Amino acid sequence: MAIVYDKSKGLTDVELHFCPGCTHGTVHKLVAEVLVELDVLEKSVGVAPVGCSALSYDYFNCDMQQASHGRAPAVATGIKRVNPELVVWTYQGDGDLASIGTAEIIHVAHRGEKITTIFINNAIYGMTGGQMAPTTLIGQKTTTTQDGRTVEHSGKPLKMAEMLATIDGAKFVERVSVDTPTNIRKAKKAIRKAFELQLSGKGFGIVEVLSTCPTNWALTPRDSLQWLRDNMMPYYPLGNFRTPEEDE
Amino acid sequence: MSKVLMKGNEAIAEAAIRGGCKFFFGYPITPQNELPEYMSRELPKHGGVFLQAESEVAAINMVYGAAGAGGRVMTSSSSPGIALKQEGISYIAGANLPAVIVNIVRGGPGLGGIQPAQSDYNQVTRGGGDGDYKMPVFVPANLQEMVDIMMEAFDIADYYRNPVMVVGDGMIGQMMEPIEFKKPVPRELPVKDWITTGTKGERKPNIINSLFLEASDLENHNLEAQEKYAEMVKNETRVENYNMEKPELVLTAYGTTSRICKNVIAEFKKEGIEIGLIRPITVWPFPHKAFEDIPESAKGILVVEMSQGQMIDDVKIANNGRLPIGFHGRSGGMIPDPQDIILKVREMLGGVK
Amino acid sequence: MINEKVICAGFGGQGVMKMGQIITYSGMMENKHVSWLPSYGPEMRGGTANCAVMLSDTPIGSPVITYDATAVIVMNLPSLVKFEENAAPGSKILVNSSLIDQKVSREDVEAYYIPCNEVALELGNAKVANMVMLGAYLQLANPVKIETVFKAMVKVFGEKKAKFMPMNEEAIKRGMEIIKEQVK
Numbered sequence: 001m002a003i004v005y006d007k008s009k010g011l012t013d014v015e016l017h018f019c020p021g022c023t024h025g026t027v028h029k030l031v032a033e034v035l036v037e038l039d040v041l042e043k044s045v046g047v048a049p050v051g052c053s054a055l056s057y058d059y060f061n062c063d064m065q066q067a068s069h070g071r072a073p074a075v076a077t078g079i080k081r082v083n084p085e086l087v088v089w090t091y092q093g094d095g096d097l098a099s100i101g102t103a104e105i106i107h108v109a110h111r112g113e114k115i116t117t118i119f120i121n122n123a124i125y126g127m128t129g130g131q132m133a134p135t136t137l138i139g140q141k142t143t144t145t146q147d148g149r150t151v152e153h154s155g156k157p158l159k160m161a162e163m164l165a166t167i168d169g170a171k172f173v174e175r176v177s178v179d180t181p182t183n184i185r186k187a188k189k190a191i192r193k194a195f196e197l198q199l200s201g202k203g204f205g206i207v208e209v210l211s212t213c214p215t216n217w218a219l220t221p222r223d224s225l226q227w228l229r230d231n232m233m234p235y236y237p238l239g240n241f242r243t244p245e246e247d248e
Numbered sequence: 249m250s251k252v253l254m255k256g257n258e259a260i261a262e263a264a265i266r267g268g269c270k271f272f273f274g275y276p277i278t279p280q281n282e283l284p285e286y287m288s289r290e291l292p293k294h295g296g297v298f299l300q301a302e303s304e305v306a307a308i309n310m311v312y313g314a315a316g317a318g319g320r321v322m323t324s325s326s327s328p329g330i331a332l333k334q335e336g337i338s339y340i341a342g343a344n345l346p347a348v349i350v351n352i353v354r355g356g357p358g359l360g361g362i363q364p365a366q367s368d369y370n371q372v373t374r375g376g377g378d379g380d381y382k383m384p385v386f387v388p389a390n391l392q393e394m395v396d397i398m399m400e401a402f403d404i405a406d407y408y409r410n411p412v413m414v415v416g417d418g419m420i421g422q423m424m425e426p427i428e429f430k431k432p433v434p435r436e437l438p439v440k441d442w443i444t445t446g447t448k449g450e451r452k453p454n455i456i457n458s459l460f461l462e463a464s465d466l467e468n469h470n471l472e473a474q475e476k477y478a479e480m481v482k483n484e485t486r487v488e489n490y491n492m493e494k495p496e497l498v499l500t501a502y503g504t505t506s507r508i509c510k511n512v513i514a515e516f517k518k519e520g521i522e523i524g525l526i527r528p529i530t531v532w533p534f535p536h537k538a539f540e541d542i543p544e545s546a547k548g549i550l551v552v553e554m555s556q557g558q559m560i561d562d563v564k565i566a567n568n569g570r571l572p573i574g575f576h577g578r579s580g581g582m583i584p585d586p587q588d589i590i591l592k593v594r595e596m597l598g599g600v601k
Numbered sequence: 602m603i604n605e606k607v608i609c610a611g612f613g614g615q616g617v618m619k620m621g622q623i624i625t626y627s628g629m630m631e632n633k634h635v636s637w638l639p640s641y642g643p644e645m646r647g648g649t650a651n652c653a654v655m656l657s658d659t660p661i662g663s664p665v666i667t668y669d670a671t672a673v674i675v676m677n678l679p680s681l682v683k684f685e686e687n688a689a690p691g692s693k694i695l696v697n698s699s700l701i702d703q704k705v706s707r708e709d710v711e712a713y714y715i716p717c718n719e720v721a722l723e724l725g726n727a728k729v730a731n732m733v734m735l736g737a738y739l740q741l742a743n744p745v746k747i748e749t750v751f752k753a754m755v756k757v758f759g760e761k762k763a764k765f766m767p768m769n770e771e772a773i774k775r776g777m778e779i780i781k782e783q784v785k
Contacts, residue, residue, distance in 0.1 A: 012453075041447075042446055042447050042448050042449040043446035043448065044446060045317070045444040045445075045446060047313070054459060055459075057455045057457060058455075060453070061453060062446070062447060062453050063444035063445065063446055063447060063453050063454045063455070064444070064453060064454075064455045064456070064457075065312075065313060065316045065343075065444055065455070065456035065457070066343070066455070066456065066457040066458065066459050067309065067312075067313075067339075068309065068335055068336065068339050071305065071306070071309035071312075071336070074301065074305075074306040074307075074309035074310050074312075074313065075309050075310070075312055075313035075316075076313060077299070077306075077310050077313060078271075078273065078309070078310035078311060078312060078313025078314035078315070078316070078317065078319070078321070079313040079314065079316065079317040079444060080313075081271060081297045081299060081310070081314060081319075082270075082271060082297075082313075082314045082317035082318060082319035082321075083317055083318075083445060083446075086317075086444075086445070086446055087446075103302050103303060103305075103306065104302070104306055104309070106302075107301075107302035107306065110302075251629060253622075253625060253626050253629050253635075253637075253756075278641075279641055362641070418641070419638065419664070419665075422638065422639055422641050423636055423637060423638040423639070423664055424622065424625060424636065424637035424638075425635065425636050425637075425661075425664075426629040426635060504663070504664075507661075507662045507663040507664065508662065508663040508665065509662075510662040510663070511662035511663050514662065583665055585667055586663070586667065587667070587668075
């Protein structure tokens, strides 16, 4: 019998703990496939943050370090500065990257640190039970904005990709989504480019991935994907904000 | 090798480099700035990397990452900066990583002041970060001792896979004394086969981690750490017992304060009164035995600190109710005056009030 | 037996820290126990500057000078006001009379007045006022050999400034002569 699909060698056999319909699994698969296809899995070190992806050190088949909340970019900096030949990456959610870790993400970009960041934006804190994130949309109900987020009280959601693209050292910045097979293919391409940038030694690369959180959004997996398209995409437009070629 | 005259902070940096430090991550704060400045200039000449981080929090997390990747790494800061680093120190301890942290203590709480103080005792010996962790905390009293400890600190950290803290006060950091860089006794260090260097396809992934969601796993992790801490208590406790043959009273103090106490002891000697000094060189592990061994001649213990009284709690534990304990402390950057200590000693000996 | 406890004080830029370092370095070169403790913090930027130097045949306890200084060197008036009380009875206070028109108020100490700035100008370089004062101190206390001081000076100022050494040596010698004349 011919094998038509096989799990990426970039992932271990540990069963993922993610909720049904959550897109973390998809993004894990894309990162793992890119690492294998670029033939860098064996020289890569990933940094797992705090949040839903805290346990990703068990899922990726490469060296991993667990970081405290928001500090993954600083931890990755330490690893990369010790061994510049390694491929070092962080995988962070929006609470981690856009709230508690804003200083760290801005400063890896500022230094043009040669690492790659995969940023999961699902507009909510997942692991802690659905609290408001800086990326939570106006009107969106969360356990800490029970009547919906308002501009007056919490301001407008942070657009991290746009913001980071203004920093010179961030040489590749793209926002993608994993809601359709086409978008998943585009997402993988962007992730590949971000890692290629690291290999070229030109600077910092980040891919923001619009993702779903069916559990905390209280929607079915299918409705979650539609909600993402209807609500997140208009506010967080997909596209490339920065490529290394622009600077050449 | 001949002696050189160096400023404390610079001597610490040079000793760290000679002790094998290759990576430094830090953030500016007075009164320790000469240390990172020296590192920024000298470390690259030795094939190392100096990086000024965006904050103390980032700096200690860079240390955490670098230690996980196998780098011999350190950071330095001063009291409020160390408070910010506590999260990272706890992670480093929790993940069994070696790193060296230098704390040049200034007065607190809050922004406090920039003058010398010893009010970080609790912060450095009682964790500060979360969890049941411990780390050796060295409190040298002069630059030669500081330099000796710094040259050994990276080996101690590697030997136990544990953070090590070296504490000076602003005075130690700023003063100049002659020093000689002497190679420490080499230790047999374990091979670092647990570091994140990429699997190279030759082994299973290495994971640096302090997260254990199973309660029993976390407890076992903590129990293993306790075994390590017990080894440290056995092997790394350091103390100087000074003039302790037949003291009428025992002073106890560490760092700069212990030097002032030695002046006091010299004054009493002129009168034929013998006063002893127990000077902890490590405050964790605390030298309990030195207090058990206080001779019968002693009528009491006087604790002298540049704080409102922090080490005194450990002294009470070590004394176990045996002798009366007195206290003389100055804080905020004020330095104990020998005359005040002399008065306090006389009072405890039942002389002049 | 030598047990020198010297306070060097003045305003930033007068070279009081270097003066203290030269004494300290010289002591180390002659295998004495030494320490140098500066004031630090905001005051070092343009305000008053001071350091405490110890030089002894026996190990040094506290590097802090309280009221037991064997010599107090003051290069400006605020320093005299601040540190006069730190001189031990019978000790020396060296006053830069070019900038301080006040007299030492204590009667239990030996006071010396050295016009450091005027002498420096006579020598052709206002910057060596501190060296004139250093010479005066060395003549009075004699803690180390003068040749050692000249060697230490090169170490403290750095090889790059070696060309200024003849001028510095000249200033130190002048300071010494002034004291010789005064105590005659």
